[in-house]
């Protein structure tokens with residue numbers, strides 16, 4: 089499981105300049121204050137039946153190696169302090185070796201009443217998914233898609249013939265909401281449609297522009313080659329893809345993720361219909377390269393920026409962000425036009 093340590097190490101070193109595209113979304117301002125009181129802005133949100141105190145989710149990072157225990161312990165203390173939902177990293181390691189469960193279950197111990205999200209990958213069966221949920225008494229489960237990473241890893245999965253069948257069972261029979269999650273390649277509307285037809289109702293878009301697993305895997309193998317590093321859709325393009333789905337399926341919800349680092353980006357994602365956002369790399373870097381105190385301050389800063397952004401567009405509560413007018417700039421407009429998404 090040295091791989092998990094190397095992933096963290098390389099995520100900390102990643103210095104790619106790929107953008108998540110959110111700069112090309114321009115919200116339209118209105119100078120007349122429409123909020124009742126800037127100090128009483130309500131940031132509660134809902135993802136289907138999941139009620140969250142904040143739209144910020146600490147996204148899946150780690151578990152399954154002894155070093156992960158301290159990280160999950162500290163991240164989950166931050167989640168408790170700021171009432172954030174928190175996801176753990178892939179639980180496969182603890183399903184294979186129950187001795188490792190403590191590296192994940194600390195998240196639930198620190199958040200007995202909080203929203204804790206389990207995590208499994210594309211090689212998981214329905215039984216594995218249920219073990220992952222039980223391990224944490226999880227409120228929801230993320231099923232992550234990471235095809236570029238698996239194919240670029242020497243030790244990655246190469247066979248997927250039972251995947252769809254097991255995923256279908258998970259989607260239909262899971263006792264908790266299932267979040268279908270990308271980890272950096274984004275999502276097309278065709279993919280979302282296919283998954284909705286199988287029973288999916290929540291997507292974490294995981295767009296390009298943040299943590300980049302193609303880069304991480306190539307670096308890990310010492311390969312100086314950028315092929316596939318630019319693969320996939322940015323977070324902004326994925327949000328554009330979601331607009332068609334949003335118009336047709338009011339019961340389908342998305343979490344926006346991929347390189348989110350400030351509160352205005354969160355407002356933009358919610359204006360394009362997301363119910364919440366996931367942040368992994370930015371939180372990991374703040375915690376690891378600085379300190380847990382810095383992470384604590386960073387979450388406060390994100391909440392402050394988010395509320396300022398809401399005030400600037402006249403939103404008293406999260407639902408009111410969703411109908412804010414916006415304009416797409418530069419290549420994002422061309423993208424939307426070519427994909428006939430507006």
Ligand code: FNR
Pocket residue numbers: 095096099147148149150176177178207230231232269270271272294297298299345346347348366367368369370372
């Ligand atoms: C991740 N991510 C991740 N996702 C997942 O579903 N299961 C996992 O085990 C992991 N492991 C993991 C390790 C490390 C070191 C990082 C940085 C990230 C992916 C993560 O949850 C998120 O989807 C992507 O990182 C994109 O978001 P950011 O990092 O750009 O905010």
